Amino acid sequence: MADAVRQSDSGAAVNADRRHRIVIVGGGAGGLELATRLGDKLGRRGKAEVTLIDKARAHLWKPLLHEIAAGSMDLGHHELDYLAQAHWHHFRYRTGEMIGLNRSGREVLVGPVVEDNGTEVTPARGYPYDILVLAIGSLTNDFGTPGVAEHAICLETPEQAARFHSRLVNACLRAQNQNEPLRPGQLQVAIIGAGATGVELAAELHKSTRELVAFGLDRIDPDRDITLHVIEAAERILPALPPRIATAAADLLRGLGVKVYTAARVAAVLPNGVELTDGRIINAELVVWAAGVKAPGFLHNLDGLETNAINQLVVRQTLQCTRDDDIFAIGDCAACPWPERKTVVPPRAQAAHQQSTHLARQLPRKLAGQPLAPWRYRDFGSLVSLGEYSTVGSLMGKLVGRSLFVEGYFARLMYVSLYKMHEYALHGFVKVALDTAVRLINRRTEPQVKLH
Numbered sequence: 001m002a003d004a005v006r007q008s009d010s011g012a013a014v015n016a017d018r019r020h021r022i023v024i025v026g027g028g029a030g031g032l033e034l035a036t037r038l039g040d041k042l043g044r045r046g047k048a049e050v051t052l053i054d055k056a057r058a059h060l061w062k063p064l065l066h067e068i069a070a071g072s073m074d075l076g077h078h079e080l081d082y083l084a085q086a087h088w089h090h091f092r093y094r095t096g097e098m099i100g101l102n103r104s105g106r107e108v109l110v111g112p113v114v115e116d117n118g119t120e121v122t123p124a125r126g127y128p129y130d131i132l133v134l135a136i137g138s139l140t141n142d143f144g145t146p147g148v149a150e151h152a153i154c155l156e157t158p159e160q161a162a163r164f165h166s167r168l169v170n171a172c173l174r175a176q177n178q179n180e181p182l183r184p185g186q187l188q189v190a191i192i193g194a195g196a197t198g199v200e201l202a203a204e205l206h207k208s209t210r211e212l213v214a215f216g217l218d219r220i221d222p223d224r225d226i227t228l229h230v231i232e233a234a235e236r237i238l239p240a241l242p243p244r245i246a247t248a249a250a251d252l253l254r255g256l257g258v259k260v261y262t263a264a265r266v267a268a269v270l271p272n273g274v275e276l277t278d279g280r281i282i283n284a285e286l287v288v289w290a291a292g293v294k295a296p297g298f299l300h301n302l303d304g305l306e307t308n309a310i311n312q313l314v315v316r317q318t319l320q321c322t323r324d325d326d327i328f329a330i331g332d333c334a335a336c337p338w339p340e341r342k343t344v345v346p347p348r349a350q351a352a353h354q355q356s357t358h359l360a361r362q363l364p365r366k367l368a369g370q371p372l373a374p375w376r377y378r379d380f381g382s383l384v385s386l387g388e389y390s391t392v393g394s395l396m397g398k399l400v401g402r403s404l405f406v407e408g409y410f411a412r413l414m415y416v417s418l419y420k421m422h423e424y425a426l427h428g429f430v431k432v433a434l435d436t437a438v439r440l441i442n443r444r445t446e447p448q449v450k451l452h
C-alpha cells in the first residue's frame with residue numbers, strides 16, 4: 001500500500017516553523033472532541049498544528065444511528081461538517097481513508113478520494129506527524145455468518161442508517177399500494193443482536209412505524225401487519241448489562257408485541273429472513289445485523305503495532321500504543337486495560353469521551369516533555385433508551401456510590417445528557433442551548449417521523 005502513497009501533504013509548508021504536528025485519524029465520538037479541544041488550546045495559539053483526517057465529510061454521533069434508521073431523527077439536523085468545525089476551532093480537516101502507516105518515516109498513509117464517476121478528488125498522500133492519535137472506531141462483527149453482507153443492513157454509518165430508513169418507508173408504501181394480501185415476512189423486521197443497539201432500535205421502530213402509517217397509509221394496521229423480531233444468542237437480552245435492566249427492557253418489548261428470541265443462534269441470513277441453528281426460519285423483509293463489534297482489519301499488524309483478536313490496538317494506561325510512545329489510540333479501536341474489572345474498557349461513547357478529555361490535557365504535557373498521567377475508566381453506568389416508551393439503566397461509580405437501577409424520566413434525562421456532553425465539548429454552552437431550543441421548536445412544527 002505504501003507504494004500507492006507518494007505525495008506528501010502540502011501542509012509541510014506550514015511546518016517550516018517547526019510547530020509540532022498532531023494528527024488525529026477519525027473524527028467520531030472521541031476524535032472530533034479531541035481535535036476541537038486541541039485546536040482551541042494549541043492550534044489557536046500557534047503552539048501546534050492539529051490535523052484531523054476522516055473518510056467522511058461530516059460527523060454524526062454514532063449512538064444516534066438507530067434513531068436515524070427508525071426515522072425518528074433527521075440526519076440533517078444533527079450532522080456537523082468537519083470543514084466548518086475545523087475552521088471554527090483552529091485545526092485542519094483533511095478528507096480520506098487511512099490505509100496504512102509508515103512508523104519509521106512518521107507518516108500516516110491515506111488513500112485517494114475518488115468521485116462516483118471515477119474522477120479523483122484528492123490523491124493518495126502521506127501526512128507527517130510528531131504525535132499520532134488513532135480514533136477510527138469499530139465495525140460490525142458478523143463472525144463470518146453467511147448472508148450478512150448480501151442480505152442484512154449494519155448500522156455503522158449514517159448512510160447505512162438512512163438506507164435502512166428508506167427501505168422501511170418503501171416497504172410500507174409497497175404494502176399500502178398492493179392489492180394482494182401480505183406475503184409471509186412482508187412488513188416484518190428481524191434485528192439480530194439484543195445488545196443496546198438492537199433493543200433501542202426495536203423500541204424506536206415500534207413507535208416510528210406507527211407514526212409513519214398514521215400519515216395516510218390506511219391499509220396497514222401496525223398491530224396486525226408490522227412485526228418486529230429481536231434475536232439474541234445469549235440466554236437473555238442485554239447480556240452485557242445487569243439482569244434487572246434486561247428484565248425491565250424485555251418486559252417492555254414483549255408488552256409492545258415485539259417477538260424476543262433468546263438463546264437463538266443465527267446460522268445464516270437469507271434473502272427473505274433469518275435461519276437459526278435449530279432449523280427455525282424467521283421470515284423478514286428487512287434484516288439488521290447489530291451483534292458484536294471489531295476494529296477495522298487494516299489495524300491488524302499495522303507496521304508492527306500490537307493488536308488483539310478483534311484488531312483493536314493494544315494501549316497502555318497512558319493510551320500510548322504498547323510499541324510506540326508517539327502513537328495513541330482511543331475509543332472503540334483501542335484495547336485499554338480496565339484493571340478494576342480485569343478486562344478491557346468496553347466500546348462505548350462514554351469511554352471515548354473520557355479518553356479524549358484525558359488526552360486533551362496530556363498531549364500538551366507531552367509536547368512540553370513532561371511525564372504523562374495514566375487514564376482510568378470511570379463507569380457511570382449504562383442506560384438503554386426504549387424510545388418514547390421508557391429509558392432503563394443503572395447509575396454507578398462516584399456519582400451514587402453503588403449501582404442504582406433507574407427508570408423513566410430521570411433515566412431519560414441522564415441518557416440525553418450523554419449526547420449533550422458531546423455537543424458541549426464540540427460547541428460550548430451557548431450553541432448547544434440554541435440548537436436544543438431550535439430542535440424543540442422543530443419537533444412542534446414538523447412530523448415526528450421522517451416520511452421519505
Ligand SMILES: Cc1cc2nc3c(=O)[nH]c(=O)nc-3n(C[C@H](O)[C@H](O)[C@H](O)COP(=O)(O)OP(=O)(O)OC[C@H]3O[C@@H](n4cnc5c(N)ncnc54)[C@H](O)[C@@H]3O)c2cc1C
Pocket residue numbers: 025026027028029030031053054055056059061062063064065066096097098099135136137138155156196197296330331332333347348349350351352383
Ligand atoms: C446504534 C448505536 C448505538 C449506540 N449507543 C450507545 C450508547 O447509548 N452509549 C454509549 O456509550 N455508546 C453507544 N454506542 C457505541 C458508541 O457509538 C461508540 O462506542 C463510539 O462512537 C466510539 O467512538 P469512537 O470515537 O471510537 O469511534 P466513532 O464514533 O465510530 O468514530 C470513528 C470515526 O473514524 C472514521 N474512520 C473510520 N475508519 C477510518 C479510516 N480508515 N480513515 C479515516 N477515518 C476513518 C469514521 O468515519 C468516524 O468518523 C452505540 C453505537 C451504535 C452503533
